[in-house]
Amino acid sequence: MRRHKELRKISEEAYSIRCHTKEMLSGNLDIKIDTDQFEFLGALAEDINQINSTFNSYINEISHVLAHLSAGNMAVTFSKNVLYQGDFLPIKNALHKIRHSLNCSFEEIHKLSLEIDAMSSHVENGSIFLADNTTEQAALISDLTETIYDITDKTVNNAVNAEAAAKTVEAITKETEIGRDYMDQMLFSVDKVKSSIDDISNIIGLINEIAGQTRLLALNATIEASRAGEAGQGFSVVAREVSKLAQKSSEAVAQTTQLINNSKAAADESAKITKRTVESFKNIQDSIEGVAVLCKEIADLSNIQAENLKETSAIITNISEGVQSNAAYAQENSAGATNLSNISDHLKKILQRFRLLGQKNTVVIDRKAEEAFTRELTNTLVAKLFQATTTQAIDRILETEIEKHKDIECLYIINGDGKQISHTIMNPKIIVEQDENFKPAMPGEDYSSKKYFRQAMKNKQEWYTSLEYISKATGNLCKTVSLAYEAIDKETYVLCIDLLCRF
16 A cells, blocks of 8 residues: 555656656746655756756847847857766857857958048048049049130131231232333333433523523624614514513523423422322331232141141140049049949948957946836736726737837737737837748737746746847847736736837
8 A cells, every 4th residue: 555655756746747848848938846746756856947947047148149149249258157078068158159250250340441441541532633633634634625725716716817917918918010011101200200300401492591681692793783773673673672672582492491490499309209109108018028028928737737736736635534434433542442432431330240359348337227117017007907897908008118118129018818919019229130930929929938938927926037138120139028017907917118229
């Protein structure tokens, strides 16, 4: 009989151990066998509790380290209370190796980031300077091109005008030659007039001599008529008349001589003036011919200069196009350098999310303040949720509350059976980076196997804080705070708050 009781007790203890080991196999490491009620298999039950505790500590440590490494905290520390033994030592070594490798890689990336940042700043400054200078050069060359084109146009006009002036001067030269011929003819005519006046003067001299001889003959005739007496009276009258005629001829000759002398003086003066005019005309003609030659040379040189300026304009146009292309390339380069600088800034911001070994921790975590915040938040939410028992009512409260807090990733409510009753209310201020493993939890999802649900239901009225983990929704390091509360319908609900973690 006693043997039978012992066997039954052993069987009960073995069944209890088996039930606990099944829970362990299903992933529930929160259980603990109450060995005080065991008589025969107490040592085995204690060993199982120890195994469960060891596995739990290993899993918690591994989850903690991997979660922090995933979030970028390469300075995550290992717990001194977790002792890896036997076949578990490679796990510890692997974790240390992962942390060391990632830390070294990110240190190298950080150094390269600083170099890239310095280079991008240098390139950006150089590109901006080059772009500004090239743009300014392009503007100056554009102005120079316009000036050259303007000069070319004016030079072409000057060449045209010079050719027209040359033709005009050539025509004037021809007219001058005709005028010179006329002046030569006029000079010849004046010489002929002067010669004629000289001839007339000689004739007048002869006439004057004749008049003198006539007066002498008249005088002699008068004397002879006086001697003749009565018979010479008629001859005396004739002699007087001849004397008078000779006197008048003398007077006319004197007047004519005066006039001829005046004409001769005028002719001499005209001849001198004409000679000077002819010489002046010759000088003018020589000057005009010189001007014509110069105009022809100017026209020829202007045409050559115009052609050279056209070639220069074409060259400057090519240079301008090249400079403008360089300016566009420099601006594109500047934009690329700016983009590189932006990429470098973005890389720095990304690297700022990682904390390396030996790096000073700029985030100071006040655990007391964090606990006070958690307590105040859970109490506030529980008070507001007391009257809400439907999905819609609960969602409205959670949506209103989450907008007040930047460090809450999401809020949701689970009923006493482990089923989610609300929607998962994500913080609108946090960007959701979904991966292929993430889908938002909906009402009806089963959370009964979650540790934070079991602990909340086990220790009612006490909030539970889970280990830190990587959120599938955002990739942030988070932890879940859960608290079981009773609503107005007397049902038990679990408030779940996913908080962002700082490191």
